[in-house]
Amino acid sequence: MNPILTITKRELGGFFNSPVAYVFLVIFLLMTGAFTFFIGQFFDRAQANLQPFFMWHPWLYLFLVPAVGMRLWSEERRLGTLELLLTMPISPWQSITGKFIASWGFLILALSLTFPIWWTVNDLGSPDNGAIFTGYIGSALMAGGYLAITSMTSALTRNQVISFILSVVICLSLVLCGWPPVTDPLAAYFPNWIVEGVAAFSVMPHFDRLQQGVIDSRDLIYFISLIGFPLFATSVIIRSLRS
């Protein structure tokens, strides 16, 4: 078996052997439901789309994704198994990828369990299923980006709590950096290109376009780099840990 898959299998086993996975799934589904129906006013809007469902994902993931990813590397460091893993005949990249795929797969599983909402909206009206599909793609990519950031912060420390807080802060800044209350004060002190540069890091416009059914290569490149760069940083951090 490919070593990446072996690592993935072990990580997934770790999730489902403990109550963490089930607690997470239940809370994730309860919260997406509650946000969609009570705060998002899904029924009152009387519109056949999943906008009130997807709009909460950047915020929900803000806490739930770091909760899934915080143990990825910090636990290895705490237990000392990092030494075991890195002296096995596999490259650090394979470990990083295997662990990432396991957690991302788990998040995608959680996301796909929200299918009743898709079924509901189709039952009540005739929504644009293409836009719903790209919305799900965007949501999964965003979860992947948050997760890659958590993987990076997790490699930084052997303390899961620190890893959690760091990744929440980084992800929150990715959510907020394009928001007018943040960009307006910046515009007062900095030239426009800096403000636009900061705003360009924001996850929101890219996710919004995918929700509307627009597949733009720029959005895909954004999300791929949002996953790729922190994973690369993870490998750099792990290499520096060993010297």
Place this chain on the structure above:
Amino acid sequence: MIKVENLSKTFGPKVAVNDVSFTVERGEILGFLGPNGAGKSTTMRMITGYIPPTAGVVKVGGNDVTEKPIEAKRLMGYLPESAPLYTDMTVEGFLGFCAEVRGIKGADKAKAIDRAIDMCFLKAVRHQSVDTLSKGFRHRTGFAQAIIHDPDILVMDEPTDGLDPNQKHEVRSLIRRMGQSKAIIFSTHILEEVEAACTRAIIIDQGKIVANGTPEELKAKSELANSYVASINGTEASAVRDGLGTVIQSAKVTIVTDKAPTVVARVFPKKAGADGELGQAIFAVAAQNNWKVNEIKKEEGRLDDVFRNITLSDNQVQ
């Protein structure tokens, strides 16, 4: 099989390993001795490719560990210090994972797990979760993980640490048995372990190799090696000293204890190799003086003396 050339490692200003070179061939069991912080673990971590060396080369089965890490790691089994394990798995699950990562699948995997469990006496805890195991079982699970792929080369950092005397004995005899067909390096600070299991020992202190030889060779470095101890009843200490002083092969005579009626004296040889003659001469002097001899015995030399002499003298210089 393992070739270490001019290996050095510095952590900032601290020199952990300083220009260490040695080789280990198949069939050899190399004991790695040294006080805490001498650089044993760091050296082993560089051999197994966990940390890169600052300078020097490690070759495992002809593969440079820095340049061809995967090939080199495939040949090795490694038991890190304090035997880290994934605590959320069962013993069987953990060993299965280690086998799979090393590319062992299907029926071979089941066989490898059975073999490792048998060799390390883990049958009783096979399906138990690792975090419920006692220290001895944890350590043996770590050991089982290191031998799961029947490696040609085995590197173990304090393999008997935390085991009870029976388990220590088992692990030592396991190492001895495996040493016939493998190249083994293990570190320890228990000296009897070196005598019990090693074909060769290296003493490392402050990052440098200070002694390298068979346990017998190392013991011969002891000041006491090849001296004779004579225990004699009913004779004055001074008389014993004077009498033994006439032995021409002896360099020095000391009185070890003088508790009437027994006097214990130690006779040091003038030169190594002539110890048979020294023994005969001591017997002759004792016979001449009609001493009541309880015991005359030759000292083999003690490893812990050698260890202390080598590793303490360096510290005192600084």
